[in-house]
Amino acid sequence: MGRTKQKQQTRDRHQEILDAAARVITERGLAETRISDIAERCGVSPGLILYYFESKDRLLVEALTFANDQFYLRLSRELRRMRSARQQLTRLIELSVPGLLPEFERLDEWALWIEIWVLALRDPSMAKEREVLDRRWRQSIAEVIHRGRSTGEFPEGTDADELGMQIGALIDGLAVQVLMNDTTLSPARMRQVCMDVAARLIGFAPEPVPA
Amino acid sequence: MGRTKQKQQTRDRHQEILDAAARVITERGLAETRISDIAERCGVSPGLILYYFESKDRLLVEALTFANDQFYLRLSRELRRMRSARQQLTRLIELSVPGLLPEFERLDEWALWIEIWVLALRDPSMAKEREVLDRRWRQSIAEVIHRGRSTGEFPEGTDADELGMQIGALIDGLAVQVLMNDTTLSPARMRQVCMDVAARLIGFAPEPVPA
DNA sequence: GGCCCGAATCTGAACGGCCAGTCAACTCGA
């Protein structure tokens, strides 16, 4: 019990720091994130951060993948609840639209994704991590499609992994635009566009457009 | 003549610096770009950089939009040469796939795009600039579609601007993946996927898949 | 032409702030 609790606490401190780091990065951006900001957010001294992580760079990489893991866990938890593949797809899209769901004072995971991309361009460990995260993301989409086909909701057609890649890429591209507050693309519209294109690519009847 | 030449030279130095900055950013990344790197690349002293630009930050923003302008100029120059809309679309896609065309020792403009996104999240002037650049990009696609419809190559259907947004987002998303050297998506395959999805969304007969 | 002057261009040393990472010392629970 004692040992468990101690380990537990250690891990908590780890996660606490990772979580704080992710929040700070989201708010201030990777480039403007100082160790002391993270420490302050934890209510802890700067030295302690370096006691738990060997360097700032390493911490940042871990924080980014940590945050993405959180998103993924939430996504799969929610999808598991849904009955129909169509509902799943809808929810998956909704969770992907920046700023659509204000619940949980949700950070914009997408801002972190872009930071991941920049890092991954030069940092090999981040590049590797990124590919894992990305594959998981596309696979989630493909699984929904598989499921829809097995229940007969979606017709057979293009390979599901291929569709996962296509729809995933579409969501990525649109999400960036929405995240940037592009005046021509609101969150609600992005949701609509995604559903629409997904319907056409997968081959099911689209939702009626709201008047 | 004298005055013209003088102005010309000044602008040359300006552009020279912008160009050098863009190259350095592409190679080392925005975060690792020092003023002295840019100066060295120009064969000039660091002080001079600040003589032409009021601050490092401003220079970086200008360099990024400068590079994007270059890409756009090249794109529209090339498209103007093409006869059919289909050729235009193909070329547009080819120019968008990172690393597909090695000609011109082409930098990967996409790396710069991602840096633009990160900056735009926090820097209002960059955000504004980004929206302009992005609109221009999507509009280029929409124009090709319009053209194809006016010549009868493409059928009528979904609004061309809407399609520009959809196809543009798809290209963005895929380009990021390719840029990251994702093992599951080669440049050639991205080209194929883009053509394929574009064909389905616009509604023309796809290219035959090469054996 | 040859000379001069002022402005534009350019240099590189020096300044100053910032911040990652170190470390010696302290706390406290087991």
Add this chain to the structure above:
DNA sequence: TCGAGTTGACTGGCCGTTCAGATTCGGGCC
């Protein structure tokens, strides 16, 4: 008593920016 956890002052280097002066250039004047 021991050692994991924690502190916060300190340091060492880095880099944007400034600045005082050197150099170059172009055009007016004899």
